[in-house]
Amino acid sequence: MSEHKHEQTRFEQQLQRAYQQSKANYPMPKKIRQQILQQADSSKRFSYQNWFRNAQLVLGSIFLTVLGYLMLQPVSISSYQIVVTYTDNATKIESHSLTVRSLPAVVAQFSVDENQQRYQQMLLAQHRINQFHAELGVLHRGQQHWQITMCNHQVVSIDEALLQQLKIYDTQLAQWQLEQSIEVYRGPQGQILAIKPAAQEQQCPLS
Amino acid sequence: MALSFFLPARVGNASSAESLLAYFSRTGQRRYLEQLVAQCGDDLYYFLLKQSDEKMAEEICQQSWLKVLEKHQSFQGNSSFKTWLFTIARNCLLDEFRRQQRWQLLDLEEEVSVANEKWHDDVMLQISQHRQQLLFEQQLKLLPFAQREALILQLEGFSLSEIAAITSQPIETVKSRLRYARQFLQQFCGADNE
Structure with a gap:
């Protein structure tokens, strides 16, 4: 058994030696070696494949950078908020305010809520204000907020930011009287679209 | 790697x-x-x-x-x-x-063992006549393509799995080819040493 193993080892050694000797007798011809290196030189000079790949890489990187920049670019999101409260004597008070948040564009895409929609709707509706009916009210100037007392005694409070966004006709707010009678235009979701000084003859009926 | x-x-x-x-x-x-x-x-x-x-x-x-x-x-x-x-x-x-239409499946696949036996008789005759001239290269040339390929790759230092990858064959097939190739060469080696 061990003799067989020994013989086998000897055979393997012979085989390996013969193989190495034989291989040494047949090296790769020099001309082939030179041709390979020449091909390498010529392909290095200008390789369309490399150029195309590099161009793709550069363009891809630029595209991703621009896309990333645009997606992360902060955008201002305005929301129109209405909060309803009641006083002790059951008077309804609506507080209308405008808030502005700054969000990355990609986040803003997925964070559309009712208040944002209400704001967008307000902007659109301001272009076709004559489609909406006006209600009468009286505008008071408070310390921090403006207040409109509607003819039905409902109170609507408006913050300064929202007031700047409302469509105000012809006159400037500073010229308005302390208790100015106004026409209030409301949108489909109850948002105020515009206010306008009421004509002399338009007054709340005496109750 | x-x-x-x-x-x-x-x-x-x-x-x-x-x-x-x-x-x-x-x-x-x-x-x-x-x-x-x-x-x-x-x-x-x-x-x-x-x-x-x-x-x-x-x-x-x-x-x-x-x-x-x-x-x-x-x-x-x-x-x-x-x-x-x-x-x-x-x-x-x-x-x-x-x-070049030089590729014959017979040369590659399992019928090599049958071919070996036929070749063996012819080659043994050659050995008896020209034993001194028998060289490794000639023995190698007598091997079928697939066996020679597996043997050279192994002598070149490739592992069984690497040979299997290069030749796109299962490891068992590679082993079998190597076994046949060795048996074939060993016969000459024995004859040569007699």
Whole structure:
């Protein structure tokens, strides 16, 4: 058994030696070696494949950078908020305010809520204000907020930011009287679209 | 292996074929390719020479290295560079055989053992007549293509799994081819030693 193993080892050694000797007798011809290196030189000079790949890489990187920049670019999101409260004597008070948040564009895409929609709707509706009916009210100037007392005694409070966004006709707010009678235009979701000084003859009926 | 391909400067031997290819891919400097050809060129040429003839070996050798130059960026490092190179070369060789219609399945597959027996009688006769002239190359030439291929690859240092990868055959088939090849050569060796 061990003799067989020994013989086998000897055979393997012979085989390996013969193989190495034989291989040494047949090296790769020099001309082939030179041709390979020449091909390498010529392909290095200008390789369309490399150029195309590099161009793709550069363009891809630029595209991703621009896309990333645009997606992360902060955008201002305005929301129109209405909060309803009641006083002790059951008077309804609506507080209308405008808030502005700054969000990355990609986040803003997925964070559309009712208040944002209400704001967008307000902007659109301001272009076709004559489609909406006006209600009468009286505008008071408070310390921090403006207040409109509607003819039905409902109170609507408006913050300064929202007031700047409302469509105000012809006159400037500073010229308005302390208790100015106004026409209030409301949108489909109850948002105020515009206010306008009421004509002399338009007054709340005496109750 | 894969790591040493991607980080050649930090990991592995700087002169390994994989590192040289990585350096060549990165810098395009000719000297790395020269070293690569010096390391693997003779081995590949010998393999091709024994599987074909001088003219075809030269042609396929050149073709194979050209493919390396074209595709070096796509080398993933999943196998050794040498395994990759030999796989490319073998595919080029088989394509050329097919093109020249020199490829016969009989030569490749399992009927080699039957062929061996027939050849054995003829060759034994030759041995008795020209025993002194019998050289390793001639014995090798008498082996069927697939057995010779497996044997040369193993003598070249490839593992069974690497040979299986290069030849696209299961390991068991490779083992079987190697066994037949050895039996065949051993017969001559014994006869030669008598």
